[in-house]
Amino acid sequence: MSSSLFLSQRSLYEDDYSCILRNPQNEFNYGLHYHDFYECVLYLGNAGIFRIEDQEYLIKRGDIVLIDMFKPHTLTYNKNYFYERFSLSINLSLLISFSTSRSNLLDVFHNCSDRLPVYHLSQEQLQKYLTLLDKYRKIKLENGKDILEKALIHQLLAYIYSDCYRGRHIDEKEAQHAQTIAALLKYINTHLNEEITLEQLAAEVNYSEYYVSRLFRKISGKTLTNYIQEKRIEEASCLIRGGLPINQAAEQVGFNNYSYFYKTFKKIIGCNPADYQARY
Structure with missing residues (x-):
């Protein structure tokens, strides 16, 4: 990890999660980095090359990338294309609290870099995420916005578990x-x-x-x-x-x-x- 930058949850966001829509105009330009929280990224356009440790993946619209804690990664985005990506950062404690006895989110997030960390959604699968993101964009509450955000995150994580779970429960x-x-x-x-x-x-x-x-x-x-x-x-x-x-x-x-x-x-x-x- 000597050539990668450490970014901590404590200094990037105040709560136990963070949601943000990014595009080439507000892209995260830290280069190769790692952090002490999990990250899930949904790509709404052909973004470029995503590198996790020594592996590189060509990212397309409809890809979900799961990023493990402490795993160096970076996106080398294609400056000739406009894209959006929705990034959810979530700390380990909150991820555990959102899990249930039947659906443990660690089944898909824990050691996700040791499996294939990029999942491609069908158009039908992608549509439910787009509907959810449309709700996220339209949040206009004066009070209780964070409560609604967490409800949408719950729904997002349920979709991710459904689409990315591959049959192995964490022991x-x-x-x-x-x-x-x-x-x-x-x-x-x-x-x-x-x-x-x-x-x-x-x-x-x-x-x-x-x-x-x-x-x-x-x-x-x-x-x-x-x-x-x-x-x-x-x-x-x-x-x-x-x-x-x-x-x-x-x-x-x-x-x-x-x-x-x-x-x-x-x-x-x-x-x-x-x-x-x-x-x-």
Whole structure:
């Protein structure tokens, strides 16, 4: 993952999900990146080449792309074509809460990059998504908009489960692992500006420090320490881009030693905080 950029849920959207319609005019131009949440993208036009890790896929209208947590990916879009894509970002805890005993959404999202992550819809299948997106576009409520959005997301995820499920249920052990990771991510998000120790994380999920470390590395490909560092630096970079002084940004994400923050920022971002601030 060394050549890809980490983007955290905490710094991209405030709630536990995000919905956005994109096209070449407001496209997401971060290049190869990965994040600590799931993403589902429905393409309403021939968009270009989608890369997930070392695999590339030609994306067409009617394609659904499922993106696993911590999997590097990017879209190289065709600038000669206009397209739209609807992107749903959703954190692990919310995905689990939307699941049922009969329809576990982890069946399609968990390790989706290890299977074929691109599903092509028939015209009949696509039409129900288009009808749902039309409802999404027309939301004009002064109050309760978020409630209606979540209802539409529920419906969208039901469609995705119906169209993308391929007959393999996640086993009980994998489901338990997902619950543990969700609890760890939630704790880290909530306490990011505080000192976070492995002992605290292990106590939060009632497992040994060794077990928690090994499980997190198995799922994410990185250590808990590295993840927390990346998450703090990524959020600090957002705060700096937003105009917050560097020392305040460092304190706000849990760094009390400025020289250590400076060194860690340069290692992860590739330049020091002052140069980064000047760039933006």
